[in-house]
Amino acid sequence: MHPRVVLHADMDAFYASIEQRDHPELRGKPVAVGGDGRRGVVSAASYEARQFGVHSAMSSVEARRRCPELIFVPGSMRRYAAESKRIFEIFGRFTPAVQGLSLDEAFLDLTGTERLWGPARGVALALRRAVREETQLPVSVGIAPVKMVAKIASDLAKPDGLLEVAPGDVADFLAPLPVRRIWGVGPVAEQRLLAAGYATIGALVRADPRALAARFGPWGVALARLGQGRDLSEVEPYRDAVSYSEENTFADDVSSPQVLEAALITHAESVAQRLRRDRLRARTVVLKLKLARRVAPGPRGYPLLTRRTTLPVPTDDGALLAHTATRLLARAALREPVRLLGVGVTQLISADTGQLALFPTRGDRRERLNRALDAIADRFGSGAIVRGDARPAARAGLSLQRKRGADPVDR
Numbered sequence: 001m002h003p004r005v006v007l008h009a010d011m012d013a014f015y016a017s018i019e020q021r022d023h024p025e026l027r028g029k030p031v032a033v034g035g036d037g038r039r040g041v042v043s044a045a046s047y048e049a050r051q052f053g054v055h056s057a058m059s060s061v062e063a064r065r066r067c068p069e070l071i072f073v074p075g076s077m078r079r080y081a082a083e084s085k086r087i088f089e090i091f092g093r094f095t096p097a098v099q100g101l102s103l104d105e106a107f108l109d110l111t112g113t114e115r116l117w118g119p120a121r122g123v124a125l126a127l128r129r130a131v132r133e134e135t136q137l138p139v140s141v142g143i144a145p146v147k148m149v150a151k152i153a154s155d156l157a158k159p160d161g162l163l164e165v166a167p168g169d170v171a172d173f174l175a176p177l178p179v180r181r182i183w184g185v186g187p188v189a190e191q192r193l194l195a196a197g198y199a200t201i202g203a204l205v206r207a208d209p210r211a212l213a214a215r216f217g218p219w220g221v222a223l224a225r226l227g228q229g230r231d232l233s234e235v236e237p238y239r240d241a242v243s244y245s246e247e248n249t250f251a252d253d254v255s256s257p258q259v260l261e262a263a264l265i266t267h268a269e270s271v272a273q274r275l276r277r278d279r280l281r282a283r284t285v286v287l288k289l290k291l292a293r294r295v296a297p298g299p300r301g302y303p304l305l306t307r308r309t310t311l312p313v314p315t316d317d318g319a320l321l322a323h324t325a326t327r328l329l330a331r332a333a334l335r336e337p338v339r340l341l342g343v344g345v346t347q348l349i350s351a352d353t354g355q356l357a358l359f360p361t362r363g364d365r366r367e368r369l370n371r372a373l374d375a376i377a378d379r380f381g382s383g384a385i386v387r388g389d390a391r392p393a394a395r396a397g398l399s400l401q402r403k404r405g406a407d408p409v410d411r
Contacts, residue, residue, distance in 0.1 A: 005113075006149075007143050008108075008143075010105040010158070011104035011137060012159045012160055013045060016044045016049070017046070018079060020046060031070075032045050032054060040060030042060060043075065053067075054066055060072065081103065083137070087137075088106065090134060097237050124143055140157045142162075145170065146232075148229075174201045174202070184226075201227040209221055242348065243346040244345050245342055246271050247344075250341070255337045261326050268325055271321060272317060272318030280348045281316045285310075286346060287342075288340070289334070290339045291337070292337040292338060293337075307331055308346075
């Protein structure tokens with residue numbers, strides 16, 4: 001049996017690197033991709049900007065405060081998605097087992113490929129060289145016997161580096177790292193572990209499992225197991241989508257039901273188009289609302305409301321999704337302004353199951369209309385045609401998320 005070999009490839013400052021490549025005047029300067037408004041968010045920061053403490057998900061106001069010379073560019077998802085496609089084509093040359101995590105990173109399972117490609121380090125060097133030669137972009141790579149360790153290694157190799165962790169070195173590699181490096185440990189969990197005296201992964205691994213179970217339950221024992229490098233998760237080249245969603249942060253707080261409903265229509269149509277592109281239908285519709293009232297510091301310091309309902313028959317029709325989301329909005333009975341709004345769907349099934357439409361008398365007409373909308377979007381882009389009562393829904397920042405069913409050009 002071949003020992004597991006997992007490679008994690010992560011593009012360096014992906015959006016910002018593309019902008020600096022395509023615009024020589026930006027090279028060597030602090031660059032941030034994202035919105036420059038009061039509610040803008042940094043989607044990517046060049047390494048020159050990171051020296052000032054600017055990072056992704058930071059508010060544009062804070063980024064500008066830290067680096068007054070920061071250059072903001074709005075970015076182009078069209079170019080980024082096209083570049084991502086090229087990069088993933090390169091990844092696929094080395095193994096068919098590629099699990100994309102976002103537009104700019106992926107796991108590659110090299111287990112059993114040594115007879116074809118040679119040692120993993122040589123594969124990683126060839127991959128990095130191919131990406132650099134064909135895209136003029138840097139990529140950092142981590143190699144390890146498990147996914148979590150490979151991802152940590154690629155992060156420590158940045159920028160533009162390579163780090164391999166041999167199977168026998170996993171424990172020593174992980175031991176001095178802070179506990180926040182373990183998958184599933186966020187800010188709150190980190191504080192709990194620090195309060196218990198576990199500052200490093202090594203300290204957690206050395207703890208008595210009974211003590212961990214008594215204080216943290218099964219979660220603590222599972223963390224210690226991860227800290228030992230015992231991660232059994234496989235590289236999954238293809239995973240069925242479990243939900244689709246679209247959302248945006250408004251430039252100004254919104255109280256008008258008409259404005260909210262218009263944005264709902266835009267998001268519902270986008271989600272429906274992605275469903276049809278992947279030949280799926282959804283049974284549950286989810287409305288997401290973030291209120292404008294701040295209750296805690298940081299980007300998560302706003303109350304979040306969700307409302308959902310299940311349809312009697314699955315659908316891929318944007319008008320029905322919008323109608324359902326509008327009813328959910330009315331059910332929320334808002335009495336204060338909204339900062340963020342989103343529409344999502346879950347309980348997905350194949351559109352080829354042959355189920356009847358929700359409104360049989362109008363189903364054929366709806367289907368013809370949706371096909372026409374899709375054809376126009378495929379030819380001219382997703383923003384080429386919208387329903388008359390839709391409203392543009394600009395996002396505060398660009399997402400690196402790989403969206404199933406999104407237009408490969410316009411996403």
